[in-house]
Amino acid sequence: MKKQSYMVMLVAGILVAVAMIAPRPVSAHHGWGGYSDKEFELSGTVQTPVSLSGPHATMKVIADGQVWDVVMAPPARTSNAGLKEGMIPVGAKVMVHGHRHLTASKFEIKTERLTWNNRVFNVYPDRD
Numbered sequence: 001m002k003k004q005s006y007m008v009m010l011v012a013g014i015l016v017a018v019a020m021i022a023p024r025p026v027s028a029h030h031g032w033g034g035y036s037d038k039e040f041e042l043s044g045t046v047q048t049p050v051s052l053s054g055p056h057a058t059m060k061v062i063a064d065g066q067v068w069d070v071v072m073a074p075p076a077r078t079s080n081a082g083l084k085e086g087m088i089p090v091g092a093k094v095m096v097h098g099h100r101h102l103t104a105s106k107f108e109i110k111t112e113r114l115t116w117n118n119r120v121f122n123v124y125p126d127r128d
Helices: 002-021 075-080
Strands: 040-051 058-063 066-071 093-100 108-116 119-122
Touching: 040 066
Parallel strands: 066 108
Antiparallel strands: 040 058, 040 093, 058 066, 093 108, 108 119
16 A cells, blocks of 8 residues: 555656646747847837836837837836836837837837937847
8 A cells, every 4th residue: 555655646746846847838928939030110109108017018109000019128127228117208209129020910019129319228238
């Protein structure tokens, strides 16, 4: 009986260990895989200001009548680049440089740099 109990515990332990190290999909993370490899630039007007909440800093920009989701680096990294909440007012003109989402109907850009008022906020300097 002890040998059988030991085997059950061993198998259960192995299954738990495998489950803990197995890769899992990360649905909330905005990696680079869903974006084009080509550089993309967008000039527009701020519709919603920078938000540093969530897994990535975000804002919305209107360009050519279309609202774009601007996805930046995680909040700490965006803030370290000098870009803070409330800094860029609604209605301000900005230029966004990064990579457009691969889905053509999804107006989203993963941002490397954002320029406003002659200031460049390089949120992913290692991607230049």
